[in-house]
Amino acid sequence: MYNFIVNLFSVDEYISLLEGSENASQKSKVIIIPLDGKESIETDIGNVDETSSSNDILSKYSNREDLLRFLKANSFVNPTHNNANNIGKNKGLMSHSSFHFKLTEKLINADNDGIKRKIADFRKDLETTDYYYKMGKSCDAVLELWENGHEGVFPLWANTEIKKGDYLVFLPPETDIEKFHPMFKVYLARRVLKYRVTDSGICSACGKEGPLYMLTQGNTFDLGKDRKFLLRKPTRFMTNIRSKSTNDYPVCEECALKTYYFFEYLKKYKLYRFAFPTTITVHTDDYKDYSQQAKGILSMLKKIYDKNHSKPFDYILLTTDPKIKNIEFRYVSDFKFNLDDDLKRNIRDVPLYDTVIETGSDPLGNEWNKLSLLLDYDVVFNNTLSKSLFETNPKNLIKSLHPFLKLKIIEYNEPIRNFLFFNNASLFKDRIHTRMFRELLSELIENENFRDEMKIGAKKIRKILLVYYKYISLEKKEVI
Numbered sequence: 001m002y003n004f005i006v007n008l009f010s011v012d013e014y015i016s017l018l019e020g021s022e023n024a025s026q027k028s029k030v031i032i033i034p035l036d037g038k039e040s041i042e043t044d045i046g047n048v049d050e051t052s053s054s055n056d057i058l059s060k061y062s063n064r065e066d067l068l069r070f071l072k073a074n075s076f077v078n079p080t081h082n083n084a085n086n087i088g089k090n091k092g093l094m095s096h097s098s099f100h101f102k103l104t105e106k107l108i109n110a111d112n113d114g115i116k117r118k119i120a121d122f123r124k125d126l127e128t129t130d131y132y133y134k135m136g137k138s139c140d141a142v143l144e145l146w147e148n149g150h151e152g153v154f155p156l157w158a159n160t161e162i163k164k165g166d167y168l169v170f171l172p173p174e175t176d177i178e179k180f181h182p183m184f185k186v187y188l189a190r191r192v193l194k195y196r197v198t199d200s201g202i203c204s205a206c207g208k209e210g211p212l213y214m215l216t217q218g219n220t221f222d223l224g225k226d227r228k229f230l231l232r233k234p235t236r237f238m239t240n241i242r243s244k245s246t247n248d249y250p251v252c253e254e255c256a257l258k259t260y261y262f263f264e265y266l267k268k269y270k271l272y273r274f275a276f277p278t279t280i281t282v283h284t285d286d287y288k289d290y291s292q293q294a295k296g297i298l299s300m301l302k303k304i305y306d307k308n309h310s311k312p313f314d315y316i317l318l319t320t321d322p323k324i325k326n327i328e329f330r331y332v333s334d335f336k337f338n339l340d341d342d343l344k345r346n347i348r349d350v351p352l353y354d355t356v357i358e359t360g361s362d363p364l365g366n367e368w369n370k371l372s373l374l375l376d377y378d379v380v381f382n383n384t385l386s387k388s389l390f391e392t393n394p395k396n397l398i399k400s401l402h403p404f405l406k407l408k409i410i411e412y413n414e415p416i417r418n419f420l421f422f423n424n425a426s427l428f429k430d431r432i433h434t435r436m437f438r439e440l441l442s443e444l445i446e447n448e449n450f451r452d453e454m455k456i457g458a459k460k461i462r463k464i465l466l467v468y469y470k471y472i473s474l475e476k477k478e479v480i
């Protein structure tokens with residue numbers, strides 16, 4: 001699994017994906033405070049690009065790309081989601097950077113002694129970092145502004161209205177901005193790779209030799225107490241980070257960082273159910289802004305299939321919850337999007353087809369691929385199936401749905417999902433297709449209440465029969 005994550009994108013590509021759009025509210029304010037005493041600059045998170053080119057002070061910085069990255073304060077405040085990783089730990093000013101700060105409620109409302117302690121903790125810890133070692137002058141200027149700002153000589157937010165969630169960015173000279181980015185990367189790596197397993201060994205993912213880290217409990221994904229079992233071996237309930245067991249996968253710093261970015265990226269784009277192709281060339285752009293709905297995955301697989309000149313390909317389907325607490329990876333080899341040619345027949349040859357046209361309802365298309373199958377099945381389930389394809393708990397289905405339909409969705413979504421995404425043909429091989437239609441139709445005919453509640457008449461029943469006959473040939477082949 002690590003091999004796949006590590007080979008998917010380079011660190012720079014992950015960074016570009018993570019910088020795609022800001023997570024923070026577009027209304028959060030950014031107050032940029034130049035360290036040379038010039039007047040502070042105020043803008044909104046959404047307008048940082050514009051301000052950086054129109055403002056007199058900012059437009060003088062020649063490396064626009066570096067400056068813009070620097071002004072996107074959100075990326076530097078708490079990327080590991082763990083306050084204990086901040087400079088000054090969770091007692092300090094809450095940031096992974098010497099220049100970027102988020103105004104928290106605690107900070108805004110802290111009394112004199114409280115804020116003094118926070119600044120003192122921050123100073124003590126900052127002085128031990130590379131930031132201080134290599135940009136001491138700028139770091140001292142930041143500390144001085146905090147200390148004086150607090151004493152009222154130079155109030156940091158005296159002339160502006162601030163609220164929780166706004167950012168303070170201290171602007172150092174351009175030479176320090178250049179130094180900052182690589183230094184931040186090192187700082188982040190040190191904070192996420194706390195547990196070095198060995199000083200020299202072979203990386204389990206890329207095979208390079210060097211210091212190795214372990215991606216298990218309490219290490220790269222040490223994002224809080226409830227997150228510790230990420231990627232842990234399922235059989236291992238206790239993890240000893242010093243263990244020499246072959247069950248461990250020590251990796252090098254670069255591979256560990258890529259894995260860290262991979263999960264950051266999943267969180268940022270809310271890719272809870274997502275397909276990653278493994279056998280064709282992909283570009284970071286292909287991964288941006290995809291839907292998290294089940295139907296979205298099929299559309300995406302179709303796009304990959306088309307790009308691959310309609311040839312089967314391998315992919316990994318990742319399914320997780322929004323908190324990325326439980327992750328399941330499924331490796332699918334030889335994924336075909338179109339259904340087998342020799343099993344197709346013209347839907348117009350089914351006698352029922354004419355009747356459906358005569359009664360004026362939409363005839364079904366003659367497309368024979370997995371997406372059309374899902375759309376056709378969706379008709380049968382009153383457009384509730386594709387949304388619930390990954391649902392296992394009937395309580396999470398649409399409340400107003402008839403109990404019988406709820407029952408059948410939970411019963412049949414797995415074989416349907418397995419056929420659509422994982423090349424598992426049980427749906428037709430075991431004649432589950434027929435069983436499902438038989439049950440639905442008999443309930444529709446016998447249960448008046450169900451029929452009424454679903455507002456189903458003869459027209460709809462004809463259409464359901466048509467869907468049944470359309471795909472029956474897929475079953476027939478298996479029977480012979």
Ligand SMILES: [Zn+2]
Binds near residue numbers: 205208252
């Ligand atoms: Zn490696």
